[in-house]
Amino acid sequence: MVLLKGVDLLTTEQTLYSRRQVLSLGRKTLLVLGLGCLYPVSRYLRAKENQLAKARVASHEMPLNLHWQRIGQTRFWLRQGDEGVEGMWATCTHLGCEVSYDPEQVQWLCPCHGSRFNQEGQPLEGPAVSPLARAEVREKEGFYLASQKM
Ligand code: FES
Numbered sequence: 597m598v599l600l601k602g603v604d605l606l607t608t609e610q611t612l613y614s615r616r617q618v619l620s621l622g623r624k625t626l627l628v629l630g631l632g633c634l635y636p637v638s639r640y641l642r643a644k645e646n647q648l649a650k651a652r653v654a655s656h657e658m659p660l661n662l663h664w665q666r667i668g669q670t671r672f673w674l675r676q677g678d679e680g681v682e683g684m685w686a687t688c689t690h691l692g693c694e695v696s697y698d699p700e701q702v703q704w705l706c707p708c709h710g711s712r713f714n715q716e717g718q719p720l721e722g723p724a725v726s727p728l729a730r731a732e733v734r735e736k737e738g739f740y741l742a743s744q745k746m
Contacts, residue, residue, distance in 0.1 A: 649744040655735060664697040664715075672731050672742040673697060683731030683742045684717055690724035704728060 613621075651670040658665065660676035664684060667674060671694055673684045686695045686704070693708035703720065704713035712721040717728030734741045 651740075651742045653740050655738055655740055658740065663699045666696070667740070667742060670742075674733060674740060674742065681733045681735060681740060683733035685729040685731045685744050687729065688724055689719070689726035689728060690722075695728065 651667045651672040653667045658667065658674065660674055660681060662676060664673040664675045666672070666686070671686045673686050675682055675684075684697075684704075686697070687693075688695050688706040688708065688711055690706065690709060690711050693706050695704045695706045695711075695713065697704050702715050704715075704717060706712070706724065709723050710721065711719065711724035713724070713728050714720055717730070719725055719727060729744065731742045731744060
């Protein structure tokens with residue numbers, strides 16, 4: 597404590613917490629809260645990913661033909677190929693928009709930036725340069741089970 601002309605002046609040692617301590621505590625609190633949020637966020641993202649990466653449909657509900665057919669609201673499309681059921685993961689290889697198959701043009705079309713792919717998923721027109729990914733399809737106990745090829 598310093599006395600100056602009869603007035604008490606508080607020095608920095610007399611304050612309860614210094615500014616530096618308060619900022620440090622704030623940073624640590626944010627770090628703990630941030631780390632605490634990581635687990636639920638990662639679980640949410642993984643659950644979404646898993647949900648998107650697999651599909652199942654009763655084979656009697658989906659008689660296959662030579663054209664690609666979409667399974668419900670998923671990004672999986674199936675068709676009857678020469679060697680059995682084939683699957684396509686309808687995600688554009690440019691930036692990931694959902695492509696759809698146009699049987700009249702016999703092409704996959706991306707609505708975002710106009711990429712086109714042939715029936716086999718090979719790029720015809722950019723900006724996408726890589727082919728569409730095939731899906732793995734298994735028939736089991738009356739169901740088609742499709743999953744993303746890793
Ligand atoms: S995301 Fe398909 S062309 Fe860009």
